[in-house]
Amino acid sequence: MKLNNYKITFTLFILSLAFTLKAQNSDPYTFPIRPNKTNFLSGTMGELRSSHFHAGIDIKTGGKIGEAVHATKRGYITRIKVSTAGYGNALYMLHPDGNTSVYAHLHEFDEEIQKYVKEEQYKQQTFEIELFPEPYQFSYKTQEVIGVSGNTGGSMGPHLHFEIRDSQQRVLNPLHYGFKEIRDNIPPILQGFVIRPMNEDSKVENEFKRQNIPYNRTGFNYTVEDTISAIGKIGLELWGHDKLNGSANKNGISIIEVNVNNELQYRQNIDVMSFGLQRHILVHYPYDVKVTSGARYHKLYVDDGNSLKYYDTKNENGTLNIKNGEVYNISIKMLDPYGNTSKLEMVIKGEQARSRLDKSIDFELDELEYMVDDDYLKIYAQSNCNDDAEELNLNFDKKIKSINPSYYLDSVAVYIWSLKKGIPTSILNCEKGMSINPIKQIVPYSETSISESNMDISFSKYSLFDTIYFQTDYEIITKDSLEIFSLNPRTSPLKSYIEIELSPQLNHYDEEKSHVYKTDDTGNFSFEGGEWNNGKLKFSTRELANYTILSDTALPTIKPNGNLSYIIIDNLSGIASYEAHLNGEWILMKYEPKDDLIWVEWPDTPIEKNGEFVLKVIDNAGNETEYITKL
Incomplete structure (x- = not known):
């Protein structure tokens, strides 16, 4: 059959398009810095x-x-x-x-x-x-x-x-993408390995405690010599880095595999990344460890609330269920994009935990203390009463629950209570009692509002990755005239913002200049902002932390730095905006905050560069400084 001109033209177009697409896709990517030369x-x-x-x-x-x-x-x-x-x-x-x-x-x-x-x-x-x-x-x-x-x-x-x-x-x-400019024949390097009990019935080396596991290194392979004793549901956590040829930098490990008795239990591959899920890193690494020590481990399990697509797990999201009397041969591989591989090997044996351990607690105990550890209440009590009184009483609104010690550390009894079973208001042991700072269970995908004497907190449906057990605290530091508003637990991450309305008790604030600042244990302050309304200060945050109210009345400083450049500094709230004019006409100022440096960038079109030059700098508290000079 004879093709008409339209069909011939269309056929040629399709062939041309296919050839063009093939040519485009075969066009290789090249390195953007010093192409064809070694890079680092x-x-x-x-x-x-x-x-x-x-x-x-x-x-x-x-x-x-x-x-x-x-x-x-x-x-x-x-x-x-x-x-x-x-x-x-x-x-x-x-x-x-x-x-x-x-x-x-x-x-x-x-x-x-x-x-x-x-x-x-x-x-x-x-x-x-x-x-x-x-x-x-x-x-x-x-x-x-x-x-x-x-x-x-x-x-x-x-x-x-x-x-x-x-x-x-x-x-x-x-x-x-095959960049030959980068060379790598160095396998990943292990820096630390940890096993974490995942519920109140699980133990690692007889304790309900995240345990650091020592290992030996031979070349780029690692071995835990002693058999690890564990029982119940546990999670593995790994800290390490990768190196490339010719560079001392500690880079990340993107591929980790966990094999248990020669069967794949968990695999992660951070190879395709969505910006919309970036904040989920807060549940990829153990957030509590990062907050307390700065170390960023990989959880070799997938926590609730983690929506990342990097993982392949066999069951129970990568956690291990260790059974009494069974032996588990664990092999963990760390791989880089070039296929270099290192390995950590160990043996875990399921053993019922001993009740009395010949070791002491690592803090000073005043007879009875408690701490909220993730979903658990961990209580320490001096074991100095008769055996019949070793039970701990948990007092709820309308009932009392008695529990036995989970284990002993020398003379200290350790009790573990899952807050999922209920939230007690006080505890009693050996006639020693203690009230518990009110704990609120906050669940994700539910709007929750909490009113305390000095603050109101609102959680949206999307504020949380997972359920948290929330506490607040309030303190006035008299010597500094500071009010500290505490949101806990600081070891739990927030997925999205919560709204806080503070009701300050001190009355020395200039509302135009006073804002919320986050404060840490070293006395550093960082500006958070907030708006006043009827004597209350409202702000939003994505971090459970300590907050205070500070007044910033100091003006930003402007110091000439030569050649139409200036050093601009604000010592508390920080620089909010800047603007320059020459004879009333707007002039572009480039700004590099790392160096506190701002400088004139003239337009490409000819302009008069003489006259009155005015640089205005405003900080986040609204304090304004003007620098005026003649050019």
């Missing part, structure tokens, strides 16, 4: 940061700014962002395969982009800006220079942050 990384995909997984890779630039940054693949710029935080100066480039590459912390963009950005900054009268150019307005071939590396935004040193994202803006691991 300071950060890799999936590293555990405080509030997020590290996306992409950080490429070293020799500790200096100004290294040429090359397009990894042909494409055009779809997004430009200038910010004093986060990615700083960043470019986003769309490629024919639908992926987007990201180049962050740049010092400057390519000349044409730089000119376009400055024009828009003057037009919109703002330094921080986000722009979306037209398609092909700024297009580049593979390895063409699109800017130079820097140290802008949240960067802690000069480097290029580089990402590859798919069409859904999920971050992909750039090290899977």
Whole structure:
């Protein structure tokens, strides 16, 4: 049958399109810094940061700014962002395969982009800006220079942050794109290993306590020599890092596998990352350990509330159910993107826990004390009464529950009570009693409001990852005239914001200058903000912590630094805004908060550069300083 012209044209179009797509997809990605030369990384995909997984890779630039940054693949710029935080100066480039590459912390963009950005900054009268150019307005071939590396935004040193994202803006691991500029034949390195009891009936080495497990190292393999005694439901936690050739940096471990008696129990692979779930890192690592020690372990199990897609587990979300008399041969593999592997091996034997242990507690006990540990009430009591009185009485509103010690540490009886079974109001042991600071059970996906004498707290449906047992406390530190409003447990993470309304008891606050600040045990303060209404101060937070109210009446300082640059500093609430004018006309000021440095960036169009120059700086408390000079 003879094809008409339309069918011939359409067929040729389809063949041409298929050839073009094949050519586009075969177009390789190239390294964005010093292509075809050896490079080094300071950060890799999936590293555990405080509030997020590290996306992409950080490429070293020799500790200096100004290294040429090359397009990894042909494409055009779809997004430009200038910010004093986060990615700083960043470019986003769309490629024919639908992926987007990201180049962050740049010092400057390519000349044409730089000119376009400055024009828009003057037009919109703002330094921080986000722009979306037209398609092909700024297009580049593979390895063409699109800017130079820097140290802008949240960067802690000069480097290029580089990402590859798919069409859904999920971050992909750039090290899977065959970059020969990076070499790695070093397996991951173990730094610590821990076993955690997961309910009140489980023990590790006879205790209801997260236990650090010692191990020996041979090369890049590790062995726990002594058989570990455990019973019940337990969770494994691992701390380690990876290294690459020629670099001392401690990078993350993205792939971990746990085999039990030669059967896969758990596997994680942090290889494709969704920004919408980044905060779930707070339930990927043990948040309580990070808060108390700073160490970020990998949980080798999946906790309730964790929606990340990195895991493959056999059953019970990766936890192990250790049965009496059974032996468990555990092998944990750590792998990097280049296939380098290290291994930790151990034996766990199921054994009923002994009731009396020849070891002492690691704190000073005043006869009777308690602590809230996750979902459990852990009570310590001096065992100095007769055997008939060793029971501990838990007092509830309308009943009393008696429980026996879980075990003894020398002469101290340790009691474990699951708060899921009820929340007591007081405890009694050996005629020694103690009231319990009120505990409220807060569950996720439920709006909950709590009213205390000095504060009201509102949880939304999405505030929590998992159920928490919430307590508040209030204290006046007289010598400092400080009110401390405490939200506990500080070892539990929040998924989203809660609303707090404080009712201060002191009356010395200037409401225009007084705001909420988070405070830590070392006396540091960080501005949180808040708004006053009828003598109460309302703010929102995503962290259970200690908060106070401070007044900031000090003006920000402006100090000339030469060549139309200035040092601007505020010692308490922090810089909120800044603005400069020359003879009444707005002038662009670039700002680098890390250096407290601000400087003039003249427009590309000719202007009069003489006259009255006014720089105004305002802090978060509304204090304003003006610096006026003649140019």
